[in-house]
Amino acid sequence: MDIPSSAERGHSVRHCYTQLPVDTMTDRYQNTQASPPPSSSFSERVGSFVGSCSRTSLMYMAENVSVSSPCSTQVNHPLNKPAKALTTLLYPHDYKLYDAEEHGSSIESSMKSLSRIDTSLNEQSHLLPIDQVYTGQSFVSTIADTYQDTPRPPKSSFIQSVFNSINILVGVGILALPLGFKYAGWILGSITFCFCLGLTNYTAKLLGRCLHAYPDSQTYGDMAYNAFGNHGRIIVSGLFLTELITCSVALVVLLGDGLDSLFPGTHPLLIRLASFLILTPMLFIPVRHLSYSSLLGIMSAVSILAVILVDGCTKQHTPGSLIESADTTWWPGDWMVFPRSTGLIMAGFCGHACLATIYRDMQHPKQYVKMVNWTYIIAALIYLAVAVAGYRMFGSGTMQEISQNLLLVPEYNQMLNRMAVYLIALNPIAKYGLTLNPVNVSWELALVRQPSIQMWYSKRPLTGNIIRVAGKILVSALVILLAYCIPDFDRIMSLLGACFSFMISGVFPILCYVKLFRPALSLAEKVMLYTLCCICFALAIIGTLWSFI
Template sequence: MNIPSNYERGETHFIPNLHPSQRSPSQNTSITDVDNTTANTLEAHTVSSFSERIGSFVGSCSRTSLMYMAENVNVSSPSDKINLVDTTDDRESIGSSSSYKRNSIGPLHDERTALLIDHPPLTKISSNQSRISTIADTYQDSSDRHHQQHHLKSNFVQSVFNSINILVGVGILALPLGFKVSCWLDLGMVTFGFCLGLTNYTAKLLGRCLQAYPDSFTYGDIAYNAFGNRGRFVVSALFLTELITCSVALVVLLSDGLDSLFPGRHSLLMNVVSFIILTPMLFFPVRHLSYTSLIGIMSAVCIIMVIIADGLTKSTSPGSLIEPADTTWWPAKWMALPKSTGLIMAGFCGHACLATIYRDMQHPKQYTKMVDWTYMISGLIYLTVAVTGYRMFGPDTMQEITQNLLLVPEYNQMLNRMAVWLIALNPVAKYGLTLNPVNLSWELALERQPSIEAWYKKQTWRGRAINILGKILVSGLVVFLAYCVPEFDRIMSLLGACFSFIISGMFPIICYLTLFGPSLLPGEKLVLWILFFICFALAVVGTVWSFI
């Protein structure tokens, strides 16, 4: 075979539709491989003190959570001619068109750049008119330029921890109910195994896409490479809708926690109290809120310890692991099975963060191994909570396992109340971080309107007033939705059936088929299409059942 002359000169061809496994070693070399030299240098300077190690670990988690929330927030549209501006001040505006250069708005552009504070300054780049810029794009361009001086990356253990922390969320509380609805042999273990294997496989598909397209830094970038701007808009819409739904779940969780701790109050009062507690979190700098993401995995570990401790200290049913409750092998209500699919799948909706995890790794070649360890540990956590919770309470399992724990007087009530308080703290910690991209989106949409821009310029306080009022209204809307749909299990079923199957199942498969279809073997294509249609069917049926 004749070797092209440009290969002899050290140049390589990038063939978009060629499967990564069929590329030459030089073609597989990515920006992240080049970064490994710098990563090895950084790794050589191992932190010596325990406090520095902890600080590095927490900083890695915070950085990943921060960028995960920035990934799919658009700061421009295809029609916008935007250049990101040079600045040495973290609070300069990120837009350079006349409508984005202003500093008079103050509060709005401060919030818009809040995700970048304490990170490298922005550099001047010109975005293609046909491509959509995101906040994460500006961060990545900046971090690439200042990598050696500023941007630390996560080692293997930190990457595993960050992935587990984002994957294991409040959905863990509804897993025992999912097993109660589906029982052991039907959709319980089978669905759990399918969801675990599916999302592990699709996570690796995303890794191959990121390896083949080194200029892709976000989940939206993968969609852009596969489907252009329309794919990116779809990802943004799904991402924001999912965040709103997650925020509703957080409000319901807090309201239920308050009701468990202070029983007998009206549900409307609990929602009002939740609104008063949660709304101020929208005004905290998101760089500080990102550190609170650690509470998620802390609460999950706490729940496991409390459930096992309660189950082993009580010798009689209900609520005992020594004398388990009556459980069934086959479901009594077959029509409720689609609901359990969403409840179980809700715990596996974390693929939107995987691009961030990948680009933040010191050694991206360890990504596949990292994914396997993440899903092995997360699956063990999920299975422990689901199995022990269902065995302890059987047909009496409630929508949140913490509600069952407080109803058994023989338990250590102080221990259980501490667990419930920690679960209640989870929404408080994550509410502001979850809704921040939603607020950024409507603020940017308003700022693009010339009439509103002119109205802002007349009085500087108007921007602050709109910022405050808008966030209060968004929080009020979320709390209102939580009051209208107060069932935590229904919300988690919707998250799992609709968003998890789309974001973590269907979309990675269809992107992979689009990018590498011509080079895939027929058998692999067939398997991918079968998985896609299974996900599609489960998503449709589960979503419909969530509203029944």
């Protein structure tokens, strides 16, 4: 299908970037970077690979969050001004643009109240400066990684992009896949898995078409604005924030279950208190360091797969054997819990939203479709291996996390299994700060945008730092409290898959694609897309409701 350009369709996304010369803005998203020079040593190649992975993980966590505010509609678009450095200033009721050469002293004094919060956020998150995105009616402050505003490193190669996609796609949801098959049975479980796999693969390609046709679009939020305006961007940002909070709750529950497996009999309240003491300090570590921990995702997935296969092949009899199958069923044993299986299986694909960042980070975006296919082939093999092996080994006794089953079989190599559990327990510790960082940055930006609070911050910097620290602690305490109130990992993952994955990975790309390319779509394509959208929406509602039943 020929994809019309944004110019042909009469749409454009207009950006005003703070403290950037206008002539550098026009080629900011151009994919004209040269390929990185050949590495001269193995360590440099490894460093390039790890750097690509951490950069992608950080950008994925940061770029889809926005903080909007009503602004004056009389502001001229900055790209229409002469090629001079412009600075965006925050005033009580609107954003005003001043020429840096004509109003240098005014800019300096006005920015003092923001400099402290900018500096502190930059030290903690490595995400600032903040970009002001002009929507035609207002500005929307988006959290952008500093890679966007500094000399950018070489983009990712094809192999690096595949690895980055798998690393983000294959997350903690893999632990609940055997339980999803237990709830659904072999037949409906396989059908649901194939549907989720095919759906997200297809919408990932729709996403690539939208990004190709609109070169200025960088994130899901940009796509939402292209299709539905500023309201679409705000809705998507709200969904991402809620999804990140839910992911953080899942990480807390996962850590708590790991601690309970290693120290059985410990009171749940004590486990949550220990989780709070372990995880909260992660919020104060700069995200540029935490982003390297994203490698733990694929490491833990591969380790749990290897442990399952080794344990299953070394044990001759059920339970816990791949040689002798446990009591599995072809159809759901309890139809009342079957709807929860759709969310559990779809939760494995909640990292689908990373593909927008992967696309923009590729050296050769024309290889995007090929990259998506290879990513899904490898991810599907990993997922199926864990799901099928885990359900065959434990059948009706499959627990909410397959790692819990592994520790209950005395015939297994306990040292090997405990090493896998330790690695899984490290995963939430490493990712907790990275996942919650956009949430913390969002409320900090929301505070500093208030004129009275902004002035109060500038006069009492020490008190402002105390508020920032206390705010992060309170956010962490709220997440821990939610984890204590909803201690079931399967319910959280079902909610994550049903409410967020179906909406963000299914409904949203389809609606954007239909909205942006409606004139070019045939009637059959429209019918198919609307049918898929309705199915996803229905599964999202049913799965969300059943997560609380």
